[in-house]
Amino acid sequence: MNENLHKRLAASCRCGQVAFEASGAPIVGAICYCNDCQEAGRRFEQLPQASAVLDPDGGSNFILYRKDRVRCTKGADQLREYRLTPESSTRRVLAVCCNTPVFVNVIQGHWLTIYRSRFPDGAPPPEVRVMTKHRRPGMDLPDDIPNYAGHSGKFMWRLLTAWIAMGFRIPRIAYGTTPWVGPLPLA
Numbered sequence: 238m239n240e241n242l243h244k245r246l247a248a249s250c251r252c253g254q255v256a257f258e259a260s261g262a263p264i265v266g267a268i269c270y271c272n273d274c275q276e277a278g279r280r281f282e283q284l285p286q287a288s289a290v291l292d293p294d295g296g297s298n299f300i301l302y303r304k305d306r307v308r309c310t311k312g313a314d315q316l317r318e319y320r321l322t323p324e325s326s327t328r329r330v331l332a333v334c335c336n337t338p339v340f341v342n343v344i345q346g347h348w349l350t351i352y353r354s355r356f357p358d359g360a361p362p363p364e365v366r367v368m369t370k371h372r373r374p375g376m377d378l379p380d381d382i383p384n385y386a387g388h389s390g391k392f393m394w395r396l397l398t399a400w401i402a403m404g405f406r407i408p409r410i411a412y413g414t415t416p417w418v419g420p421l422p423l424a
């Protein structure tokens with residue numbers, strides 16, 4: 238059995254009012270360059286007190302965990318969900334105490350996509366870059382980890398094997414369901 242299975246990692250918003258705990262090994266660490274992640278990042282970065290959300294090259298650095306292995310341990314009332322469009326089934330959840338984006342929840346997915354910067358130093362590193370065809374023009378990517386123009390087979394395989402291990406269940410995420418109210422600056 239993987240020794241990481243019982244490891245717990247704390248995550249929090251920048252001010253510390255919201256805290257999470259993720260247990261076991263993550264599904265995968267990945268940096269995403271898709272248009273939606275970039276657009277959301279640019280919007281979130283314009284909020285008052287916001288810090289950088291996107292990497293300098295426009296990537297969003299995430300750690301993906303099984304939904305049944307993440308729990309909100311503190312401050313769930315500070316969470317608000319934001320959708321890029323009203324019909325979107327992807328919920329991007331921020332902690333409004335310090336305007337920090339915390340995770341992305343694809344409602345029909347079994348994984349939770351948590352911003353890596355919410356974890357302490359030493360959190361599992363990124364293993365792939367995906368959707369790099371949407372990266373900013375002129376951005377050269379290092380070749381330290383595999384770069385994929387679209388989705389990567391490794392990424393999809395990890396998601397699938399995690400879902401098999403979960404018995405093909407899709408746990409519902411009950412926290413962070415209060416809608417964001419008011420306008421968000423358009424990027």
Ligand SMILES: [Zn+2]
Pocket residue numbers: 250251252253254255332333334335336337
């Ligand atoms: Zn906070």
Ligand SMILES: [Zn+2]
Pocket residue numbers: 269270271272273274275297368
């Ligand atoms: Zn993305």
